[in-house]
Amino acid sequence: MTVIFETIRSKKGETMQPLTNAPRPRGRPRGFKIDQALDAAVHVFWQEGYNGASIDRLCRETEMPRASLYQEYGGKEGLFLAAIAHYVETRLGPVAQSLGPVGTLEEDLTAFFEAVVTLATLDSRTPGCLISCVLAEVAGANGTFRQELKTRFAALEDRIAQRLEHDGIGVEPKDQTALAGMLAAIARGIMLRARSGASSADLHPIAEAAVQCAIARGR
Amino acid sequence: MTVIFETIRSKKGETMQPLTNAPRPRGRPRGFKIDQALDAAVHVFWQEGYNGASIDRLCRETEMPRASLYQEYGGKEGLFLAAIAHYVETRLGPVAQSLGPVGTLEEDLTAFFEAVVTLATLDSRTPGCLISCVLAEVAGANGTFRQELKTRFAALEDRIAQRLEHDGIGVEPKDQTALAGMLAAIARGIMLRARSGASSADLHPIAEAAVQCAIARGR
């Protein structure tokens, strides 16, 4: 009986290889799916924090053998960074994507903050944001993580600034950057409030206020 | 030789007792100062995070004997909560106090956000905010800490709402609450950006934008 393999060996789950003619690698095949494993790792870190997440628990939930974890990611730090990247691809990416531009600035910002609130409150076991609530803590004592946080933060601010620029907000670039930074700060503040147990209904008024402030600025 | 004692036995360093006539307690006197110890504990937790701060290090930096730490605070969790309270009294309190009212709303909000930026960037070893960056992380897995976070967050929002009310901002209470929530979110977003290494100069434009948004709303 011939078995069709789902994935080909590749570091990430980036692009699925065609299912046919896949040259199966040499040794024993993996018993775990990288994407599922990273999903699970994201979940554990998101819930327990970096130092609170033990390798034991990570191995159990990712269904990854200890040896494979160290082989693939070099250790806990590497797995965490991989989980962050996976989180950005699968969770934060779509949120940023909702900025469009697809509609008016007001519509797009509303969609964006809506997505922020939803992400932060969707699962009560993982409130808030992996980056704003977990990576931010360990950034205090770990230079690698601090740099990672800086990069991730900059990416969102650039994305927002780009959307503002599309509508010609902020004649002076300085104002535009400041406004984008402020909107990003609000998004992160919403994530933090969600971490304290705030519901979607609690956060919606804040999101609305943010949108009103932004478009008032554009006029 | 008669020695004048600095402090009287009391759980906190709330109010210094008069230096005379202090009935010295029975046994061996303490070899550490509670206020200094809490300052040190705040520093360690702020830098290393909750799980990253070991009892060993906490004892060393607070100059508190292990036994005294457990006697006084019951354990790491109790010490952390005491450190949070001390942080609120000594650090966050003055920041909230700068809201006044002492000047115009614009002046007071400017002073407030100025104080936020300063607190978050003053010491590069402790960037950000103990509550927004450290307590928020452990709130994910610990119900006690989540409740504490909720309470501390609510306190700041109430304080901001109170200041807005003083100027008659937000005819509808709903708008006022939302605006206060948004301003608090910005303050926390600023704390987070500081955690990534942002300087005071990086954060000032965001603070200014926040003030402009708020007073534009009031008009």
Add this chain to the structure above:
DNA sequence: ATTTTTTAAGAATGATCATTCTGTATATTG
């Protein structure tokens, strides 16, 4: 079939963790 290559399962390791315990020092009280 044998060899080669990769993964799996989990024991082993040594460090570090939070907490408790033991004995001693330093004070007041009687």
Add this chain to the structure above:
DNA sequence: CAATATACAGAATGATCATTCTTAAAAAAT
């Protein structure tokens, strides 16, 4: 000077931590 009470210093404890190592399993290659 006892007796009592509190704090100290640090050893002891047992759990848990991240990481490494050992051995077996599962595949392709020869």
